[in-house]
Amino acid sequence: MEAAMNMEEKEQKASLPFFGIPRLIPYIRKYRKTLLIMIICGLGGTGVDLVLPLLQRYALNHYVAFRTLDTLPFYIVLYVAIILFGAVVNYIATLDAWSTEVRVNRDLRSSAFDHLQKLSFSYYNQNAVGYIHSRVMSDTGRIGSLISWTLMDSVWHLSYLVGSIVIMLVINARLAGMVLLILPLLVLLFSLFQGKLIRANRQIRELNSRITGDFNEGITGAKTIKTLVIEEKMGRDFLSATGEMRQKGVHAARLRGLFALTMNLASSLALAIVLWKGGYIAESEVGTFSMFMTYAQGMMEPVRWIVDAISDVITTQVNIERLTRLLGTVPDVKDTPEVIEKYGDSFNPKKENWEPIRGDIEFKDVSFRYPDGDEYVLEHFNLKIPFGSSIAIVGETGAGKSTLVNLVCRFFEPTEGQVLIDGRDARERSQLWLHSAIGYVLQTPHLFSGTVRENLLYGNPNATEEQIWAALKLVSADTVVQWMKNGLDSDVGEGGDLLSTGEKQLISFARAILADPRILVLDEATASVDTLTEQKIQSAIETVIAGRTSLVIAHRLSTIRNADLILVVQDGKIVEQGTHLDLLKQKGYYYRLYTRQYEDEATSSVLA
Template sequence: MDADDVVYQAPLRWGLIARLLRFLGPHKLRMAGNVVLVGLSSGAMLLGTFAYREIVGCLEVGPEYRTRFYVWVGILALNALVVWQLEYYREMGLVKLGQRVLLDLRMTLFRHLQRLSLSYYDRTKQGWIISRATSDLGVLEDIITWAVPELSRIVFLIGGGTIMVIVLAPFLFWVLAGVVPLMVLVTFFFHGHIATAWRAVRTQISRICANLAENIAGVRVVQAFTRERRNLHEFDRLNEEYYRARVKAAIVHTLYFPSIGVLSAVATAAVILLFRWQGEAAVSRLLQSVATSGDLLRVGWYASVAILASPQPIRIKDMIMVLVMLRRFFEPIRHLSHLYGTALGSMAAAERIFGLLDTEPDVKDRPGARELPTIEGTVRFDGVTFAYNEGETVLENINLEAKPGRTVALVGPTGAGKSSIINLLCRFYEQQEGQITVDDYDIRDVTMHSLRSQMGIVMQEPFLFSGTVMENIKFGRPEATDDEVHEAARAIGAHDILAGLRNGFETEVQERGEGLSGGERQLVCFTRAMVADPRILVLDEATSSVDTATELKIQEAVDHLVQRRTSFVAAHRLSTVRSADQVLVVQGGRIIERGTHTDLLARGGEYARMYREFLREG
């Protein structure tokens, strides 16, 4: 498991936060509207608290305030309805905003992934990339869409509630001033431990999932080597570790709410005691005792209390208001703690996502690159040297020329450099030395789109996408008509086979072509290349993964496909290269022989040896 897979939190970094908030730029009016709804909703909640105060006040003074009592009850009920509506529209607005921002982020990420060079995918695990576009984006949703409204709610509720208490019951303000900071400290203290415990839980879940995936994917090997009992023991160990981590997280989480309950009980007791104490008289007695003690610090403290103290005795309705306000304060404090933890988690996700977005393609259009016009198809390699990794040369001083409409075959053992030549021609990678030209245009001076749009590629592994056979054939040229597809299939001799599928050309193809045989998948790929009508055709070991009977059928398709096109055929099976106009024997990154099939056999060199071995293998 990579370290990236278990890093769930990172320190707050304002640079990352600023980059994240830029994605809110196109939606700033919607976000501003949501903040307004937060302000209205918070104000309505505080009005509800004030309504509680007035209702209790009416009960306190007697039945002569019955009308006023019912008015405030009605206001409280109406206020609850208003809060519900405001919260509904606020939540719906945030959900839409969050999904819209995620859509923008996901599209930005997908667009960038399509720009990255193949070298990036060579060195990066597929699961890591998918995780960035799924789980990490999900983590960012909370901080991007909920942070600003939640911070606004905290400010409105705590700020507005504090002002209300100071104005209506100033002496009880000191209860809030003493308890709320303690709530904040306890919340953040427990949140750190809770976050650590849940990180351990998520780590164990990841390990269990990885173990399951590995055992399911390798079930044949597991059964073949009778590893069931040992694998079961390993899975049981992972389950036990998850159990312990989950119980520990539950214990820490369970301790949090009773701790807050204790603070709430202390605050409630303090409010009741102050109510019993009768505010102003108690303060006077305290000031008198402190003055005689000579403790100047305590004198200053109680003097400030006296300034804020109400000249009237504390009333029951004020006590009830403060008790309700304590509960009102607890929710935003808890949300602030959760928001802080979410922000830490988002920083780790943001670092990974922006690390991916900041990765520059190794191969990209040069500044001022121009469009490649319609080509004839002359291809030249002049002194080309290439290495995937520095110091590990794969191709050295490659020189070749392919005339328009001619076929060049590349043969040689596995790892000789055949596919590397094709990769350079398609500009999937870029050579360190030498020049590659198409119709005398250096392929580094033209846009990659204009180059590749005039090329067709059939690879060793016939890759198909989910969809119908027809959709896969039109993949390189979506505007092609069905008639053009049928005509192309007939031209390469694939029509009868594809039409004979379960639903013909409308047969659904599963992921990676599951449901079709290897030969059927390859014929779909050849038809796809034919429909694209490329000027340069590249076949990279296109028949190596099929049986001999299927190879004969595919060879007929190849013979039709290469007509009137410049074609490069990399092959391990020499049966596919006998009709090539030029055969290049590649070995150790160099071209050691070149000529026609007949010429090379007559020379009795490496190609002749390879061909004799091929015939012996049948």
Template sequence: MARNKYDVDEDLEIEFSWEYTKRLLAYVKPYKKEMIITLIIMIIASIASLLSPYLVKIAMDTSIPNKDIKGLIGVCALILLTIVIGAACMVYKIKTMTYVGQSVIKNIRTDIFNHLQRLPFSYYDDKPHGKILVRVVNYVNSLSDLLSNGLINLVTDLLSIFVIIGFMLAINVKLTIVCMLGLPFLILVVGLLKKVQRRTTQIFSNKQSNLNAYIQESISGMKVTQAFTREKTNAEKFRKVSDENRSTWMTAVRYQMLLWPAIDNISVITISFVYLIGVSSIGNGITIGTLIAFVGYIWRFWNPIVNISNFYNTLIMAMAYLERIFETLDEPVDIDNLPGAYKMPNINGHVEFKDIVFKYDDDGREILKKVSFEVKPGENIALVGPTGAGKTTIINLLSRFYDVYSGEVLVDGNNVRNVTLDSLRKQMGVMLQDTFIFSGTIMDNIRYGKLDATDEEIIRAAKAVKAHDFIVTLKDGYYTEVNERGSRLSVGQRQLISFARALLADPKILILDEATSSIDTKTEEALQIGLDRLLKGRTSFVIAHRLSTIKNATRIMVINNGQIVEQGNHDELMELKGEYYELYSSQYDMIKAI
């Protein structure tokens, strides 16, 4: 299914299972001490509140008829005490369970974030980032009420129901049986609504995900939107996805709300029968105090049932989100340390590709077709060719951002699949085509390549790539705050900072994907001097469309249609007068014409 669109609903690929509840409870388990204490306190509060109707019965049937003022004052004092106990217990419950609920949410969100960092590039290729973000933030937040109040309230309400039934049986068995006659009808209603409630909630979660994806996409592309005056068109698209979000929410709520009037009607009918039978039986084994006490209990009987129905609605909503959360947590980490993976020794930079075949899907087209080559330590390899030929795929396989379909990628004789990812990537400096600048200072952005680097090392790396000259002209120099993605910097400045970041780690293998594509000619000339010095002694792979930047490469490989069609140094390929000659000549003629 094409999932990489904001207007395509995501089908849930796993069936509902109560295992999700068990997994959720595993997050709650570390806080079982707080849960048990809170539960005991709430049981005490529940019992205290349930004494009130019985105390009213004593007042009505004993204290008032006997004009026992002391006894009446004592009963009133006990009722007041139950209110105070209930309020104190409620304060403790709110404080403790809010802490527990938010702690569980933090732990779930942390697990999702850590898991997302381990997922392969292919996961992000297939899914809009907004649909990922909604799972980490909105869906996890939706569990807040369930975790903060729902679980404790459920247990407390269930216990309350049994205690209330005990009190009612002690008062009058016949009226208790009448009160219980409404429960079968309630169970029938819940059974009928269960499936449709879950489905409508799932549909709403899809539309909420779509809305989030479109908002994220629109914000990321706002400059393009304004440049092409697409505001009205985008506003219409937003209105459509927003209307779908509202419509599905209203449908989900409509089915959720059906449970409340059902309970209300059943309870009112039941209570009416109790009144009818109770009033007609006064003086025949039932006193006025008994009837008032029983009615007090019957209202308390239906109150926890209403609470449980609210919990049920919350659970149905939460389960729809929980399914998405655990679907994300269960997303396979295709690129991971294999069993028995060992730490990559300090590398010299010898690289070998043996009969590499790569494709994104088993039934997809081959991106690389039996590619083989060998690179000796210290060689500077340039990869050139048309867009989509497979150049970036080669360096992605070397860094093991993707796994080969067949064949072997070797570094110093070690298959990259047999070594740990950290030990492999820490010895490589990678500057991808998509330059990313994080929010923070320029110093922090360069230090991202080596977290323990000193300020002097950072400045030295910046000078080497000719980034120092523009950095010192900024208001706060290296401590200038930049926005996410470096929006206040030019594209060329962002590339220079990213280049300094890659070089700071002093890698044995350096990978540059279009590293100089957005740097002006003057800067490029200065940068080339630094590059020649920095590339010396390390194996490097450079992808460049601007062929003038790779004339001094040890070897140039021309990639086309997933194969190496030509290779050699600049002079050799120019003499060959093949594809490289045509590419270089066409660029030269274009520059000359300008």
């Protein structure tokens, strides 16, 4: 969370007023027709607002002063027509603004979402979930309203301001000049307020994101907080943040109040000028007098609005910058245009061009460093895995086991060297081609919200009821599912959190099996199930891996005894390799590890 905050602060500092808007052009180009209609209708609406005082002027000057009603029928028709016209154009403008807002939001959100799907794992390592979430939701929202409402309002207000000034000047330049004298005063006052308001709003937003962050941590870390007994400290931190928020909120409210007050005073001042200097016209031309009153008062709202809009546009720069940066982030792992041309991309794969995959894997002089890490995890690593063979990888925590698997799956690409799949560099074919042939059960299993059945069908949408149960049976998950209240239709909760980690692992294992993959990767797939279930899964694994290439990472060595090849990895290097028996004979690291675990297990079974 800290990291996300720092990032946000940095971004706010980096942003320059009005710099971001041109970057939006590619995203709003397709709305130019709607926006043009919106602007034209908006101008029409302002036109009506400007004409009405003129009509009033005529009515007062003509009918009231001269006491005649000669042109009244025509006047009424004209008046009604203008009002109707105004209603129609304002309706269209408003409708266009609404629809633009909704469509821009939808477009930006879906392009952000699509883009996030394409980004590599490293992006998610470097950016907090809360940070990404607010890029997709709140930044897009603010941009949507900027493009629709702020634009619409600026058309309305600016054209009204300009129009009313022109009309006043044409009708009575001297009086208009006097009313306009007040404008510089207004601009001065407002610019004084504006800086303060922007600063106050920014502080409030920063505090807000800190509070949301604290809140998030309070919820997601509830257990840890309890066990560390730091509730009091967390509570204090939270209180200090909310206290500061209250202070800043009151300050901002005061500023806004003062601002409104100044506005009213200025508006009264403008009216006073009209009364004082223009009162004499009322004798001869009451209509002109009333018109001036209307315009002088009407001028205030646009001026106030412009101040607001400027601060709005300035603050939205940050949102634009952040969102365009997200959309502009190039994934670390990316298919080349030639590959996409032949194999298609995630959203329209050209399966007809996909070669069937056999499952040969080869590391050829691979050196690898994580994009944000400074040390090499693998250096000049070589390994050949013929198709159909089962490989087990053991080693200490942090040895690089999951990293090997990440490279096979092309979640990351080698910094140097190549990973070959079926004899060709993995980069020569699409990620989707490879991923659709891999079944992966993770160390940290993830299920999607929905039912057990829905989750299993992600593995193979066409699986029949029998196939589902067969897969569940294979991993000994059938009884677990039968036990659940609604069987296959039980809800698993967000991320599968209604199930235990072991249950999640079993179901994601069954899901991988349903996909019938050529390459099966089990990264600590049985770490969270009890020994008995593990034994059952063990025999299942033997069945499942027959005829497939499999990579199994396990801490409990008893589970990998039958692998064709066991690799002992230390600091990203293979220090021992061979079958279980070979390795025991070598009496090296594996031997020591195995005998120690074996003793532990023997002791615990005796004690039990």
